[in-house]
């Protein structure tokens with residue numbers, strides 16, 4: 121089940137509410153990425169305290185470990201990982217693609233060797249739907265091929281050509297139809313999202329969009345971006361594609377991005393975002409603040425008694441200094457990853473709250489101007 125209502129707009133930007141089987145979420149919204157059924161370095165309670173309303177689970181990884189027998193026994197992912205709010209699962213296509221060489225793609229699906237134990241595996245649109253049905257995720261992503269921006273062949277960087285992007289996009293379209301049929305056969309009560317491909321070519325994005333819109337799915341994602349393409353290309357395709365997605369359905373931009381990307385995405389009409397950046401960068405000491413990013417390992421923080429971000433209300437900023445975080449990072453203490461993750465996720469989720477409030481108040485343009493000025497100030 122899915123219900124999506126738009127309450128306010130500002131240009132292409134929209135403020136909405138998305139009702140799913142496990143609860144209601146506010147949009148625009150950021151979705152923390154939980155790969156092995158956990159958002160690394162933070163508990164479900166910590167996620168709720170940071171204001172997370174929906175998280176991502178990973179079909180591919182959970183299929184391999186702990187395996188469907190374990191998840192099935194718990195009636196799905198929610199009870200297994202202790203998260204009773206909505207979950208979105210990606211279909212596994214991207215994850216297999218990012219495995220690199222050990223895979224073989226055909227019309228039927230993708231053959232590859234398990235990175236866990238070397239077993240020969242075969243992921244198809246139907247199998248991906250069967251796995252996501254066992255996971256019982258509220259939003260199920262279609263099985264697609266994430267068209268790469270470039271591939272390295274024999275040491276040579278090859279940029280994906282128009283005909284290669286077309287073939288890949290048309291394969292994902294055929295797979296979308298197979299996903300829809302299997303999803304119906306399984307009588308899955310959740311929401312199946314299509315994924316727009318088409319590489320860096322606007323006319324292929326339009327063809328993908330038209331083919332997916334004909335399937336009349338409950339939601340649509342923009343895929344094939346944030347895969348190594350120049351930022352200008354990402355923004356060009358985003359601004360071309362987002363406004364063309366069905367206006368009455370949720371729009372999800374996959375794998376994006378920096379705080380600036382989130383603001384540009386909302387302005388272009390995107391409702392949902394996921395990115396590993398806040399969590400992965402936290403563990404690497406790359407922290408986000410209102411006035412710019414900082415790398416806490418830098419010697420300049422050794423005696424700095426200020427919190428990471430004086431305007432942040434998260435537990436890390438309320439209790440600890442930059443000097444202490446600098447020390448924990450230098451010592452490789454596990455507490456560092458936890459405190460840094462809490463802050464970065466809080467920063468991302470607060471940015472979404474601020475954008476929703478600006479859309480509610482009709483002050484989105486002023487918000488964007490202030491956001492950019494603040495971020496340029498420097499920490």
Ligand SMILES: CNc1nc2c(CC[C@H]3O[C@@H](OC)[C@@H]4OC(C)(C)O[C@@H]43)c3nc(N)[nH]c(=O)c3cc2[nH]1
Nearest residue numbers: 153176177178210213214266343344345346374375
């Ligand atoms: C980083 N840039 C980026 N990520 C993309 C994704 C995957 C998004 C998922 O991959 C992980 O992020 C690396 C996250 O962990 C899980 C939980 C698997 O979900 C997130 C995509 N997925 C599909 N199916 N199709 C796409 O065209 C696509 C494009 C992307 N661009």
Ligand SMILES: [Zn+2]
Nearest residue numbers: 432434437463
């Ligand atoms: Zn903080």
